[in-house]
Amino acid sequence: MKSRQLDHWPMDKRDLTAAEKERLERELKKSPELRKELSAWQAIEASLQEAPMVSPERGFARRWQTRLAARRERRSQRQVNWLLGLLMMGALSALLLIGLDTLASPAQLGSAVIESVLRVGKLIGSGARYLAILGDGWPAFVGALALSAALAWVSVLWVAAMYRYAFGQIQNGVR
Amino acid sequence: MVRDDETALITAAAEGDGDAFGEIVERYHKPVYNLCYRLLGNHGDAEDASQEAFMKAYKGLKKYDPKRPFISWMLAIAYNQCMDQLRRRRISWVGLEALFNRSDQQSPSAETTVVASGEAERVQEALSALSTKDRAAVVLRYWYDYSYDEIAETLSLTNSAVKSRLHRARRELMDVWTAEQLALGEGQNEISPA
Numbered sequence: 506m507k508s509r510q511l512d513h514w515p516m517d518k519r520d521l522t523a524a525e526k527e528r529l530e531r532e533l534k535k536s537p538e539l540r541k542e543l544s545a546w547q548a549i550e551a552s553l554q555e556a557p558m559v560s561p562e563r564g565f566a567r568r569w570q571t572r573l574a575a576r577r578e579r580r581s582q583r584q585v586n587w588l589l590g591l592l593m594m595g596a597l598s599a600l601l602l603i604g605l606d607t608l609a610s611p612a613q614l615g616s617a618v619i620e621s622v623l624r625v626g627k628l629i630g631s632g633a634r635y636l637a638i639l640g641d642g643w644p645a646f647v648g649a650l651a652l653s654a655a656l657a658w659v660s661v662l663w664v665a666a667m668y669r670y671a672f673g674q675i676q677n678g679v680r
Numbered sequence: 681m682v683r684d685d686e687t688a689l690i691t692a693a694a695e696g697d698g699d700a701f702g703e704i705v706e707r708y709h710k711p712v713y714n715l716c717y718r719l720l721g722n723h724g725d726a727e728d729a730s731q732e733a734f735m736k737a738y739k740g741l742k743k744y745d746p747k748r749p750f751i752s753w754m755l756a757i758a759y760n761q762c763m764d765q766l767r768r769r770r771i772s773w774v775g776l777e778a779l780f781n782r783s784d785q786q787s788p789s790a791e792t793t794v795v796a797s798g799e800a801e802r803v804q805e806a807l808s809a810l811s812t813k814d815r816a817a818v819v820l821r822y823w824y825d826y827s828y829d830e831i832a833e834t835l836s837l838t839n840s841a842v843k844s845r846l847h848r849a850r851r852e853l854m855d856v857w858t859a860e861q862l863a864l865g866e867g868q869n870e871i872s873p874a
Contacts, residue, residue, distance in 0.1 A: 512851060517821075546850070549806075549857050553822040556803040558710055559717040561727055566706040568727075569734055573698055576735070 511542040517550075587670035595663060628653065686750060694741040701738050708751055709734070711824065712758045718819045719762040721808055729765050733758040748833075755824070756834045759816055766812055806856045814849040817842055 514521075514529060521529065533540050686707075692700035712733055717726035737744075737757050744753055807815050816835055820826040826834070831842045 509851075509854070511854075517846070517850075542854075545858065546854055549850075549853055550822070552799055552803050553818070553853075556800050556823070558714045558823065559726075560710050561713045561723070561730065565709045565713070565727075565730075566702050569705045569709075569731055570698065570702050572731055572735065573738070 509542050511539060511546060584670065587666075591663065591667050591670070598659070598663075687746060690741065690744065690746070690750065693738065694744075698738075701734075701741075704750075705734050708754055711751060712754055714823060715755055715758050715816070715819055716762055718804070718807060718823070719759070719812060719816060720765065721804065725765060725769075729761045730758060733761040736761065752830060752834055755820070756836075759834060762816075763812060802857075802860065806853050806860070809856045810849050810852055813837075814845050814852070817845045818849050818853070821846060 514525075533543065686704075689700045689704050693704060709730065713726055713730045716729040716733070717723065720726050720729060733754070737754055740757075744750070807818065810818065813835060817831055817837075820831045820834060828839050828842045828846075831837070831846075832839045835842070837845070
């Protein structure tokens with residue numbers, strides 16, 4: 506950057522104090538170089554201040570409304586996708602819980618569901634039993650506990666995802 | 681009066697009234713668009729950035745502090761949007777030629793208010809020589825008549841950082857302007873008959 510005498514002065518006249526203005530006046534009388542630089546800067550400053558505000562094409566607000574509507578539409582479509590996806594995930598998990606034996610004999614679906622519910626009940630029961638006799642069954646107890654915690658965690662995640670993505674309120678319709 | 685009306689519109693918009701915010705967009709789109717245009721240098725990007733800035737403002741309306749002028753808050757969002765856009769697209773300032781090519785491609789409409797005069801072109805070209813933050817400080821100072829404090833708030837800078845950025849920007853502008861004038865002078869000498 507070129508070094509100039511003007512660099513040592515606040516180039517914005519609004520920044521000059523009364524004393525500085527006086528000092529500048531004195532300096533200007535002494536230095537033609539400073540005078541030249543100042544007038545060059547003032548020409549630039551005037552060009553900046555006179556340059557017009559650039560406007561967009563007419564209908565900016567209408568285009569914004571259209572964009573908002575499109576975004577809302579996309580958002581609700583995404584919400585439907587999330588809802589369907591999460592429901593399918595839940596159904597698949599339930600199917601896994603019921604067991605592959607259902608697939609072998611679809612007629613026994615009812616009994617398989619009951620069996621699965623009983624299996625979960627048994628798991629909880631054994632957890633409680635192991636709580637009572639901690640000393641004897643540490644490894645099995647820890648296993649049952651970990652399994653229950655994992656199941657609980659997956660369920661919580663599922664519910665949270667449902668709440669957040671499938672039914673969650675959207676701030677002003679956009680996200 | 682206008683302020684009360686504005687507060688009512690903001691309150692309604694914060695409750696999800698898109699039309700109320702549409703009214704706000706109508707009111708403030710010009711200064712927001714101008715800032716985006718001055719920072720991004722072409723109409724297509726400026727339109728996108730300003731539209732997106734209003735979208736972000738609408739979404740984040742609950743975070744708006746009514747003690748602050750709405751336009752300052754809006755310009756800060758627009759500035760950040762432009763910075764994001766520049767970062768993403770890695771726009772390089774390659775001078776007036778590229779600028780005009782892009783403007784021609786992206787906004788051919790006769791309705792667009794195009795910066796037409798030679799002086800305005802020179803202003804935009806000189807601005808493009810500055811860094812984005814320096815450019816934003818100059819735009820806010822000279823087009824919006826912002827004080828140092830207001831610029832600092834909008835650009836998330838300290839007051840002294842704004843002063844030094846503006847000082848540097850002015851020096852750079854002078855360099856560019858002088859170089860241009862010299863080039864113009866040489867050009868005229870070459871054209872004029874001996």
